[in-house]
Amino acid sequence: MLGILIILLLAxxxxxxxxxxxxxxxxxxxxxxxxSALPQTQCGKCNYSGCRPYAEAIVHGEADINQCPPGGAxxxxxxxxxxGRQIKPLNPENGLQKATQxxxxxxxxxxxxxxxxxxxxxxxxxxxxxxxxxxxxKECTGCELCIAPCPMDCISMQxxxx
Amino acid sequence: MNYVLRPAPWTVSVCKRSQLSQVxxxxxxxxxxxxxxxxxxxxxxxxxxxxxxxESLITPLPDKIILPLQQHIGSPSEAIVKKGDTVLKGxxxxxxxxxxxxxxxxxxxxxxxxxxxxxxxxxxxxQTPCIIIEPDGEDAWxxxxxxxxxxxxxxxxxxxxICEAGMVGMGGAGFPAxxxxxxxxxxxxxxxxxxxxxxxxxxxxxxxxIREKANYIVSGTRMLQHAIQAEHCVIAVEExxxxxxxxxxxxxxxxxxxxxxxxxxxxxxxxxKQLIKVLTGKEVPAGGLPxxxxxxxxxxxxxxxxFRAVTRGEPLLSRYVTVSGNxxxxxxxxxxLGTPVEHCLKQVGYQRHNNEAVIMGGPMxxxxxxxxxxxxxxTTNSILVTSEFNRDREKPCIGCGDxxxxxPAKLLPQELFAYARAKDFDETRALHLFDCIECGCCAYVCxxxxxxxxxxxxxxxxxxxxxxxxxxxxxxxxxxxxxNERLERIENHNDDRFxxxxxxxxxxxxxADDKQAYIQAAVERIKQKRNKKKD
Numbered sequence: 001m002l003g004i005l006i007i008l009l010l011a012x013x014x015x016x017x018x019x020x021x022x023x024x025x026x027x028x029x030x031x032x033x034x035x036s037a038l039p040q041t042q043c044g045k046c047n048y049s050g051c052r053p054y055a056e057a058i059v060h061g062e063a064d065i066n067q068c069p070p071g072g073a074x075x076x077x078x079x080x081x082x083x084g085r086q087i088k089p090l091n092p093e094n095g096l097q098k099a100t101q102x103x104x105x106x107x108x109x110x111x112x113x114x115x116x117x118x119x120x121x122x123x124x125x126x127x128x129x130x131x132x133x134x135x136x137x138k139e140c141t142g143c144e145l146c147i148a149p150c151p152m153d154c155i156s157m158q159x160x161x162x
Numbered sequence: 163m164n165y166v167l168r169p170a171p172w173t174v175s176v177c178k179r180s181q182l183s184q185v186x187x188x189x190x191x192x193x194x195x196x197x198x199x200x201x202x203x204x205x206x207x208x209x210x211x212x213x214x215x216x217e218s219l220i221t222p223l224p225d226k227i228i229l230p231l232q233q234h235i236g237s238p239s240e241a242i243v244k245k246g247d248t249v250l251k252g253x254x255x256x257x258x259x260x261x262x263x264x265x266x267x268x269x270x271x272x273x274x275x276x277x278x279x280x281x282x283x284x285x286x287x288x289q290t291p292c293i294i295i296e297p298d299g300e301d302a303w304x305x306x307x308x309x310x311x312x313x314x315x316x317x318x319x320x321x322x323x324i325c326e327a328g329m330v331g332m333g334g335a336g337f338p339a340x341x342x343x344x345x346x347x348x349x350x351x352x353x354x355x356x357x358x359x360x361x362x363x364x365x366x367x368x369x370x371x372i373r374e375k376a377n378y379i380v381s382g383t384r385m386l387q388h389a390i391q392a393e394h395c396v397i398a399v400e401e402x403x404x405x406x407x408x409x410x411x412x413x414x415x416x417x418x419x420x421x422x423x424x425x426x427x428x429x430x431x432x433x434x435k436q437l438i439k440v441l442t443g444k445e446v447p448a449g450g451l452p453x454x455x456x457x458x459x460x461x462x463x464x465x466x467x468x469f470r471a472v473t474r475g476e477p478l479l480s481r482y483v484t485v486s487g488n489x490x491x492x493x494x495x496x497x498x499l500g501t502p503v504e505h506c507l508k509q510v511g512y513q514r515h516n517n518e519a520v521i522m523g524g525p526m527x528x529x530x531x532x533x534x535x536x537x538x539x540x541t542t543n544s545i546l547v548t549s550e551f552n553r554d555r556e557k558p559c560i561g562c563g564d565x566x567x568x569x570p571a572k573l574l575p576q577e578l579f580a581y582a583r584a585k586d587f588d589e590t591r592a593l594h595l596f597d598c599i600e601c602g603c604c605a606y607v608c609x610x611x612x613x614x615x616x617x618x619x620x621x622x623x624x625x626x627x628x629x630x631x632x633x634x635x636x637x638x639x640x641x642x643x644x645x646n647e648r649l650e651r652i653e654n655h656n657d658d659r660f661x662x663x664x665x666x667x668x669x670x671x672x673x674a675d676d677k678q679a680y681i682q683a684a685v686e687r688i689k690q691k692r693n694k695k696k697d
Contacts, residue, residue, distance in 0.1 A: 040638035051639070074628070077585075122641040141638045 072097030109154035214366035227500035236262030306475030327471030332463035346390030352456035354392035359432035362524030382469030565604035
């Protein structure tokens with residue numbers, strides 16, 4: 001009797017593992033793929049706090065795939081393929097797709113308050129308290145997160161040349 | 163004279179798959195090399211007689227020399243001169259900026275009037291940095307150092323000399339020559355192939371350079387063979403170049419181990435992978451390089467220029483360019499690099515009409531020149547004027563499969579087309595888009611006039627752009643995660659310090675006592691040392 005019970009238990013555990021583990025790893029892979037398809041600006045225009053939460057929401061079916069303005073149509077296409085959903089146009093409520101821009105600090109106005117530096121998700125602004133700040137052109141992703149905190153309104157977005 | 167660039171279909175016999183087995187396997191010369199055939203391809207009317215019988219003309223100095231910093235595949239060179247500098251012919255004006263890069267030299271003496279941008283001859287939609295020289299008419303040479311005995315110097319030194327001379331593949335792709343040589347030293351090379359198979363219609367610059375500079379080519383071949391220590395060495399020309407064959411044969415001695423082979427004239431036999439297949443029967447693996455199967459290939463022009471570079475110390479300053487098509491006097495020109503296309507066309511009596519276009523490169527693979535002030539660069543083999551600019555309208559694909567029959571890379575052009583148009587990058591990649599050599603055979607036979615290669619080039623550019631973007635995403639993600647990690651660490655670190663202070667406070671006993679003991683021990687040690695010194 002005990003033997004049968006043990007075998008039954010083992011079979012149950014085995015069955016559970018077989019049914020669960022590939023699904024979770026597949027979901028994990030899907031999450032990774034979706035996350036790396038997102039532009040990693042952490043801009044929050046998708047109504048989530050960053051790319052990772054948005055990717056999670058897509059995987060769990062909570063968010064639509066058309067909420068990422070920096071990625072635009074190209075990203076939607078990739079997301080549609082990865083999530084197995086229909087391609088649809090970008091949701092204008094989240095913003096419009098623009099050509100890549102980068103931030104520029106008007107250095108004559110900058111007071112060195114460090115607020116933009118704290119806001120930048122990719123450490124693309126160089127400077128320290130009471131010193132002039134400057135944007136590292138190569139690192140800026142154009143997320144616009146530095147614009148709102150600036151008390152001097154001295155940050156503007158510039159089109160990328162060449 | 164009114165030559166139509168795209169020969170009418172009835173003048174061309176398209177070789178279907180069933181006929182392929184008939185392609186000759188006859189035995190050539192004393193080395194008994196078996197000639198194989200490559201899949202697909204076309205037999206085209208060549209129109210080479212327009213230009214290949216006339217002696218090449220040395221083009222007079224133009225008013226302006228425009229030298230782009232990117233005339234090769236790889237990273238662009240870096241300018242080492244300033245606006246206003248005076249330079250001499252052969253002086254280095256830009257240096258290599260990496261391993262896959264070569265220097266650029268002033269092709270005549272004069273003053274640098276600007277360092278600006280011009281449309282890139284490879285892709286006119288982008289601007290490329292260039293150095294503009296105003297010739298002073300003296301054509302005065304920079305000091306050059308010839309190396310007489312090229313066969314006794316080390317292969318590494320030869321490679322360095324060739325690199326310093328700005329040598330790139332002159333067949334059209336422009337891959338830096340020293341890289342091929344260097345890879346050749348790193349691995350054992352079975353065969354060095356010198357490619358004189360000029361398969362595109364109209365172009366005869368290789369034919370002409372062989373006829374006029376055969377001794378340079380043969381000596382250059384010996385030199386390159388020495389540079390990579392190749393076991394076998396083959397110079398290949400096409401069957402419809404008998405004069406070139408004879409010219410080369412004259413300079414090859416019986417005790418040379420250089421084979422001279424003439425291969426059936428069939429487009430694109432001069433393509434690197436196709437010629438390897440024809441001469442050795444081997445196939446370059448998908449995504450691989452010839453060196454992976456022990457083969458290195460150089461163009462005849464590269465062999466001649468490399469020989470000049472080493473034995474006379476002259477860097478790569480000029481090249482043979484075929485100017486043909488709908489011009490008064492089609493012929494080959496010896497053109498200084500940086501000479502505007504317009505100036506070359508003037509030499510052959512070109513008059514501008516309305517409905518015509520200028521092509522840089524051959525009719526199959528060349529690109530339209532939108533602005534004829536664009537310069538001739540290291541890879542420009544030909545300038546053609548077409549009288550037939552407007553192609554027939556593009557019609558839908560009818561799935562006839564003619565393109566599949568002629569594809570020399572054994573790809574599926576119509577499927578590639580469908581996916582390329584739909585911008586499905588994964589599928590086009592899976593169909594080996596990057597093994598497409600852009601020979602244009604598929605577009606040539608297409609009854610619906612679909613410019614297939616245009617779509618493939620576009621898809622290749624799109625994929626490269628997408629990958630650069632994706633790499634940018636990856637980079638941003640890395641920085642974001644690194645920042646989060648750092649912020650977390652700072653937070654934890656502060657806590658740690660706080661904890662330590664707590665434990666080190668005197669009323670906590672043990673830790674403070676330990677500290678006192680430690681200090682005491684140190685004081686003792688120093689005292690002992692002092693005593694020792696006194697003793």
